[in-house]
Amino acid sequence: MLITKDTRVQQSFRPSLNVEFDVFLQQQSKRFAPENCLKIDFHCHDQNSDVPDELWGRILRLPETWLKTKKLVKLLQANGSQVLTITNHNNARSCWDLKSKGIDVLAAAEFTCFFPEYDLFIHVLTYGFSQEQEEILNRKRQNVYDFLRYAAAEDLPVIMPHPLYFYTRNEKIDLSVFEKLAVIFARFEVLNGQRDLWQSVLTLNWVQSLSPEKVLSYAKKHHLDPAEFGVDPYKAKVLTGGSDDHTGIFAGQCGSYLYVENLAERLKTTPASELALEAIKNGDIAPFGQVGENQKLNIALLDYFSQVATKIKDPGLFRIMLHRGSTWDKIGCFVVSNLLLEMQKHKKTMKFFSFVHESLQGKKPSKLLKWQVSKDYKFCINQLEKIADSKKEGPEVFTETVNTAIRELFTHLNKLIAQRVETAIKNSNGLRLDSFSTEEITRKFEVPSQLTALFLGEGKRQDNMSNVRVEKLLDNLSFPILISLILAGSTLASTRVLYQNRQLLNQFAQHLGKNQHSNRALYLTDTLFDKNGVSTSLSGKLKEIQRADLPVDFLICHEEVESAPHLHVVRPITEFEVHRYGEQKIRIPDLMEIANIFYDGGYDRIICSTEGPMAAVSLFIQQMFNVPSYFFMHTDWVDFIKHTTDLNQHERDRVRRLMRALYNRYDGVFVLNSEHKDWLTGFEMQLPENQVFVTAHHTQPRDLGIQKVSKASIIPGATDDTPVVFIACRISKEKGILELPEIVKHAKKRIPNLEIVVAGSGPAEQQLKEALPDAIYLGWQDKKQLAALYLGLDLFVFPSRFDTFGNVILEAFVHGMPTVAYNCKGPKDIIQNNKNGYLVEDIAAMSDKIVEYFSNTSIQESMQQKALQRASEYQAEPIMQQFLHDMGLELPVLYNNQRTVA
Numbered sequence: 001m002l003i004t005k006d007t008r009v010q011q012s013f014r015p016s017l018n019v020e021f022d023v024f025l026q027q028q029s030k031r032f033a034p035e036n037c038l039k040i041d042f043h044c045h046d047q048n049s050d051v052p053d054e055l056w057g058r059i060l061r062l063p064e065t066w067l068k069t070k071k072l073v074k075l076l077q078a079n080g081s082q083v084l085t086i087t088n089h090n091n092a093r094s095c096w097d098l099k100s101k102g103i104d105v106l107a108a109a110e111f112t113c114f115f116p117e118y119d120l121f122i123h124v125l126t127y128g129f130s131q132e133q134e135e136i137l138n139r140k141r142q143n144v145y146d147f148l149r150y151a152a153a154e155d156l157p158v159i160m161p162h163p164l165y166f167y168t169r170n171e172k173i174d175l176s177v178f179e180k181l182a183v184i185f186a187r188f189e190v191l192n193g194q195r196d197l198w199q200s201v202l203t204l205n206w207v208q209s210l211s212p213e214k215v216l217s218y219a220k221k222h223h224l225d226p227a228e229f230g231v232d233p234y235k236a237k238v239l240t241g242g243s244d245d246h247t248g249i250f251a252g253q254c255g256s257y258l259y260v261e262n263l264a265e266r267l268k269t270t271p272a273s274e275l276a277l278e279a280i281k282n283g284d285i286a287p288f289g290q291v292g293e294n295q296k297l298n299i300a301l302l303d304y305f306s307q308v309a310t311k312i313k314d315p316g317l318f319r320i321m322l323h324r325g326s327t328w329d330k331i332g333c334f335v336v337s338n339l340l341l342e343m344q345k346h347k348k349t350m351k352f353f354s355f356v357h358e359s360l361q362g363k364k365p366s367k368l369l370k371w372q373v374s375k376d377y378k379f380c381i382n383q384l385e386k387i388a389d390s391k392k393e394g395p396e397v398f399t400e401t402v403n404t405a406i407r408e409l410f411t412h413l414n415k416l417i418a419q420r421v422e423t424a425i426k427n428s429n430g431l432r433l434d435s436f437s438t439e440e441i442t443r444k445f446e447v448p449s450q451l452t453a454l455f456l457g458e459g460k461r462q463d464n465m466s467n468v469r470v471e472k473l474l475d476n477l478s479f480p481i482l483i484s485l486i487l488a489g490s491t492l493a494s495t496r497v498l499y500q501n502r503q504l505l506n507q508f509a510q511h512l513g514k515n516q517h518s519n520r521a522l523y524l525t526d527t528l529f530d531k532n533g534v535s536t537s538l539s540g541k542l543k544e545i546q547r548a549d550l551p552v553d554f555l556i557c558h559e560e561v562e563s564a565p566h567l568h569v570v571r572p573i574t575e576f577e578v579h580r581y582g583e584q585k586i587r588i589p590d591l592m593e594i595a596n597i598f599y600d601g602g603y604d605r606i607i608c609s610t611e612g613p614m615a616a617v618s619l620f621i622q623q624m625f626n627v628p629s630y631f632f633m634h635t636d637w638v639d640f641i642k643h644t645t646d647l648n649q650h651e652r653d654r655v656r657r658l659m660r661a662l663y664n665r666y667d668g669v670f671v672l673n674s675e676h677k678d679w680l681t682g683f684e685m686q687l688p689e690n691q692v693f694v695t696a697h698h699t700q701p702r703d704l705g706i707q708k709v710s711k712a713s714i715i716p717g718a719t720d721d722t723p724v725v726f727i728a729c730r731i732s733k734e735k736g737i738l739e740l741p742e743i744v745k746h747a748k749k750r751i752p753n754l755e756i757v758v759a760g761s762g763p764a765e766q767q768l769k770e771a772l773p774d775a776i777y778l779g780w781q782d783k784k785q786l787a788a789l790y791l792g793l794d795l796f797v798f799p800s801r802f803d804t805f806g807n808v809i810l811e812a813f814v815h816g817m818p819t820v821a822y823n824c825k826g827p828k829d830i831i832q833n834n835k836n837g838y839l840v841e842d843i844a845a846m847s848d849k850i851v852e853y854f855s856n857t858s859i860q861e862s863m864q865q866k867a868l869q870r871a872s873e874y875q876a877e878p879i880m881q882q883f884l885h886d887m888g889l890e891l892p893v894l895y896n897n898q899r900t901v902a
Contacts, residue, residue: 043189056332161242197291380413413484491595521603524555552889603627608629636802725757795854803825809821816865
């Protein structure tokens with residue numbers, strides 16, 4: 001039996017965080033009498049946050065927000081803030097402007113301070129300073145210790161915001177930084193309206209664990225004096241909250257209550273800002289509000305991107321080239337700025353972005369607009385109206401409505417894109433997707449390196465993509481594609497921002513011993529119930545996962561299959577068939593739906609089995625959630641095109657380089673034979689050796705109730721003594737199937753009554769029937785039918801040099817049928833030559849071994865027994881044990897039986 005955590009416990013990861021944080025907020029709400037409390041949002045920004053910490057924002061010359069001070073003040077007051085403060089980055093200009101107008105405001109700023117020994121930047125919220133002190137603070141922030149010592153000497157209270165979110169490219173942050181933070185800070189922001197629940201609960205539990213003994217021990221360990229930083233180790237740490245709003249959408253919805261004894265009387269003689277400063281220094285603070293996971297940040301970034309699209313100016317090529325940052329940062333900024341500047345030429349798109357911004361602020365599109373837009377886009381206007389209406393129904397309803405609208409808009413627009421593509425194909429004089437051969441696709445998969453050819457074209461037609469002009473391409477970018485990109489981009493960016501320190505969060509949770517993320521993998525595949533070998537092996541893996549309740553769930557895109565335990569099914573946005581590649585359909589899934597399943601399911605890693613649409617989805621999820629990702633290599637596409645096309649070496653290298661680029665994006669690649677590992681880690685592919693894992697398909701339990709097929713029932717005139725060779729596979733060129741006629745011809749010279757039975761279907765079926773008319777063709781057979789054939793026939797012949805494993809060989813072994821195959825790739829890792837089968841080099845040798853097998857009865861019996869024995873070495877338990885281990889899914893004990901593959 002499997003010994004592991006209860007799946008239900010793992011899936012309750014986020015609900016348990018919600019319960020824990022809600023209990024904390026309820027306790028905080030009861031700490032102080034409401035009549036003696038001032039309400040404040042400790043953390044919000046306006047247009048004077050004009051130099052962002054994010055590198056790309058600085059390169060592109062984008063402010064963090066365009067929100068005007070007047071609008072922010074109005075929003076804070078509307079949400080009940082009794083004390084005004086604005087914490088812009090590294091300046092208090094907005095506070096000074098308000099003071100100059102006679103408005104009572106608590107001077108504040110969010111200073112970016114450098115932690116020298118860790119090479120990282122942290123933010124420090126600072127309150128109550130003067131303009132002269134602000135100048136000094138800005139000079140001191142180059143060293144966080146100097147900054148905090150000065151603040152303490154001047155009696156300026158500080159708060160450490162979002163303690164688990166740092167600005168650094170160093171992913172391996174030493175946890176000792178938190179020991180120092182415990183010594184040098186007295187106040188921590190445990191509720192940040194733009195951060196996720198996991199970070200908030202981790203911060204809460206960490207801060208509450210900081211006993212005087214711990215703080216003093218940390219101080220001694222790091223030679224720090226808490227008093228120098230205004231910290232009393234014998235006082236409990238102070239917990240605060242703020243919205244961290246940059247857009248004017250959530251300001252004032254999260255914040256803190258400040259307790260002031262006899263508040264009503266004191267307000268008669270003392271400004272609210274002074275009383276607030278007093279309460280901050282005393283630590284009389286209780287946070288309020290709700291953490292919205294990534295949903296709030298998603299909304300904020302959608303609003304921000306909408307404004308960027310309409311407001312961005314040309315940053316200048318020299319600025320991009322000469323700015324600080326990596327080459328990839330500069331290339332990315334160059335591409336993004338050009339795309340956005342091109343988008344500004346599309347009036348329809350710019351209007352839509354303006355409407356998005358207005359609806360997020362609560363303003364509905366005009367009724368006239370709804371009548372003007374085409375039927376295809378009325379859905380978009382309806383969604384914007386829902387968003388604007390929900391603004392009046394409270395923050396929770398608004399947040400849920402916007403995120404639902406984003407997903408539905410994305411789905412609707414992608415379906416519209418698919419419909420338009422299908423319409424274009426239908427109207428293209430008989431053009432079909434399956435009319436493109438592998439050769440044509442590969443040869444056109446190129447972009448010229450000569451800039452004049454790329455941008456201006458040449459006088460002659462080229463056999464690549466240079467005939468696609470960039471200007472024409474941009475002009476043809478349709479409205480739904482542009483909007484979909486922005487919706488997907490905002491969703492990706494919002495979640496990526498929250499989880500860019502995922503490795504730190506995992507280490508922190510482990511160190512804390514609480515709130516550790518559930519360890520679960522989501523397994524994406526484009527095929528699971530189709531008629532091909534990959535589907536057969538994957539469906540077997542799913543059955544074992546379901547049987548043993550392993551921490552892995554499959555996800556497929558299918559129009560008919562229903563979800564089941566450990567299986568998510570999403571419906572395709574569109575689908576199409578490419579007949580020359582078999583019966584496999586290409587199904588395009590809803591990206592947002594899968595991202596939502598990954599998030600809600602509490603998964604922390606992803607694996608993909610196919611190079612189709614799901615590979616793109618897996619890379620999106622990888623970037624979005626910053627999770628480990630793995631690829632299971634079932635098919636050698638370089639070998640596939642070698643066996644099925646007439647492409648030359650140069651053209652095949654294009655595919656190899658594409659595969660190399662794809663596989664290098666993953667943290668690990670699983671292969672099914674040692675030859676592939678050597679290839680992937682060798683000169684041509686250059687993957688790190690420790691990132692390539694050899695695995696295997698496991699056998700399926702034999703159905704003892706199945707009776708073997710009678711030879712006479714499928715072969716006219718056959719008896720039990722008739723020698724019969726059998727093959728079951730997709731009937732296609734790459735499977736070596738067209739070598740069968742020659743193999744059988746040579747064998748029949750010495751065994752005239754030799755018969756051959758073929759199970760399967762495929763594009764070469766008619767060609768094989770013409771070349772080998774005397775064979776028995778059964779068509780596609782299900783598992784039970786195949787089992788009866790394995791039991792009733794004699795020898796399995798496998799002439800493929802293409803297969804990475806040879807699952808059918810194991811299926812034959814399970815039923816005691818030996819196999820003759822070529823000495824290559826997968827078969828040579830399974831077959832033990834002259835024991836349970838034969839490994840040969842060519843057609844003649846394969847014919848000879850068929851003759852040898854049928855010429856010696858004792859060989860047959862011995863090989864049949866050893867085939868059964870070999871099959872027993874491919875049990876599911878040890879294979880799945882190693883598979884999960886290689887993915888980093890560490891469980892105490894998986895199975896009692898822990899054998900290894902021989």
